């Protein structure tokens with residue numbers, strides 16, 4: 001009989017099925033007219049024996065649906081020769097999610113990004129089903145197919161609508177469909193245990209199946225497992241029935257043993273703690289059986305939208321040796337980001353130092369920048385680094401690596417394959433772990449550089465502030481000197497025209513004393529600050545001591561090629577696994593095959609040991625040493641940061657003291673002005689009185705004197721003229737020295753505002 005079968009428009013080859021279900025075989029086929037590759041679902045006798053309305057339902061449902069996350073229907077045709085209906089669908093060359101989970105690299109679940117893609121796509125498909133009032137009733141990884149998108153990323157689509165029917169959310173049904181492990185407890189009780197129950201079911205049973213599916217995609221394991229598996233049905237029912245709200249898995253590890261309940265995902269699930277925080281409540285909500293607490297589809301869609309709309313910010317914390325993925329709302333700001341970091345690192349927000357691209361994160365974003373406007377260059381390899389200002393934060397934890405199975409040499413072809421499969425799964429797990437260890441060790445090196453870079457950058461700021469402060473100080477002192485000179489000069493001048501100058505003398509000596517005292521205090525502060533700054537500048541900016549005290553040779557290096565080494569061993573493990581899969585299909589092995597099988601098994605045991613040793617004795621111990629050295633190094637870094645902060649505080653203090661000095665000088669200037677004005681007024685009055693009512697000062701300001709003035713004799717006139725000239729030049733010189741004082745003052749104001757803005761900016765960023 002030919003291997004080619006056909007319908008009006010399609011041909012298919014029945015020798016190599018793509019898959020097999022309870023009611024059908026699915027083959028790869030082609031459109032006779034266009035050559036397009038398709039999948040052809042051909043029903044087996046069991047499938048064709050189903051009532052006609054049940055058979056028709058699959059076609060009706062598929063015809064109704066049209067969505068990028070639902071396998072597209074290309075036609076329903078009659079098979080030539082048998083006239084049986086066949087369903088022609090979009091072909092998936094990548095298989096189902098079930099096939100994916102069977103691959104050793106996915107034995108502990110899909111990677112974070114892929115997992116989220118599955119959730120996103122499957123939920124979009126389910127939403128389309130709900131919009132069309134359809135319940136799937138057989139959701140499981142085997143019914144989710146994988147396609148390759150134009151951009152190379154996977155697209156997941158729901159398939160197999162053999163159990164699907166039109167059903168509103170609360171509408172009830174009695175018929176039994178589905179696959180044991182994914183059945184809602186009520187359906188399980190009726191379908192598997194065949195207990196007569198009064199329960200009727202609604203479309204919401206799909207939510208439970210989704211919960212089981214998502215748990216399996218995240219961990220590679222089914223959530224509810226009785227000892228002995230599928231056949232231990234009573235126990236399985238007990239587990240799903242007894243499960244409390246919030247519990248997401250229940251496993252019985254030994255015969256008749258206790259059930260291990262868990263409210264969290266297992267440690268072998270490689271997702272970040274950030275994602276686990278979101279996924280755990282989602283699973284708990286889906287796996288809810290209490291009718292009062294069961295979610296509606298709307299709640300479920302809302303919860304998923306909430307997760308999938310979040311932005312991921314990659315953060316690396318060297319002190320806890322953790323790569324964090326912070327999932328955060330797009331409109332959230334820095335404060336929320338810091339709270340999430342605090343939750344996952346136990347470093348309180350006010351103790352966090354966030355550095356990105358070698359500078360404070362706050363230099364790239366403001367506190368009000370929404371997360372979706374954060375630099376797009378933040379990634380796994382270029383994360384935000386978080387350091388704590390407290391030295392002791394985390395310990396280096398023992399890795400969670402499942403033990404390799406014990407390999408014994410007695411020959412059972414039946415058991416050897418699952419054994420190698422487990423070894424391959426663990427090998428893949430270790431491969432990923434070694435990759436992660438290498439990435440983290442590289443990030444530790446980067447952490448040192450970004451920390452130092454940021455510190456040196458900050459020290460550079462201090463050097464700038466210091467220059468401003470020095471300039472400011474000089475100007476203030478210049479002003480002070482000028483002021484004191486003015487005071488002295490004016491006192492001398494006024495002494496000349498006035499006999500009693502004790503008031504001015506007292507003012508001058510008081511001012512001198514106050515100014516000198518203040519100047520000395522500020523100078524000492526300034527010199528001390530400068531001294532510490534010079535040490536910081538010399539030891540760090542010049543000699544780069546902190547940088548030199550770190551060695552990049554710590555930890556696994558590129559030359560060690562750890563990832564490649566594990567990869568090479570893993571290749572051999574996978575080859576043996578494939579060989580054992582072939583051996584298992586044979587009834588028995590011939591002598592040579594048996595020898596090779598034995599040799600491979602020995603080799604497998606050896607390779608498992610090598611893998612473990614490479615990881616534990618090399619990567620793990622290297623990473624641990626590097627981590628410990630980092631902690632020591634970081635203590636040094638914190639010391640220098642403290643020195644920097646202290647200098648900054650001193651500078652702010654110095655700045656405030658200079659401010660106070662300027663204030664004091666202003667005050668003294670005013671006092672002096674008042675005093676001088678008072679004396680001049682007295683002199684004027686005295687002179688006025690002596691000249692019978694005419695002020696000399698007025699004359700000095702508005703020369704010349706009236707030559708026709710006959711009120712005084714020539715001697716008198718000569719004296720008056722002399723006094724007038726003197727007072728005139730005195731006022732002019734006083735004005736000159738004041739205007740130079742004002743120039744100095746305005747320079748002080750400029751430097752002051754420059755200083756204020758730079759110091760304030762730096763303090764605010766902290």
Ligand SMILES: Nc1ncnc2c1ncn2[C@@H]1O[C@H](COP(=O)(O)OP(=O)(O)OP(=O)(O)O)[C@@H](O)[C@H]1O
Nearest residue numbers: 018019020021022023024026039090091092160162
């Ligand atoms: N469009 C497709 N492209 C590639 N492979 C497919 C396609 N549709 C189905 N398959 C493969 O065929 C298998 C069986 O298909 P399907 O689940 O539709 O059959 P079924 O008889 O309804 O199975 P079930 O036992 O789940 O009721 C799938 O698990 C998958 O591996």
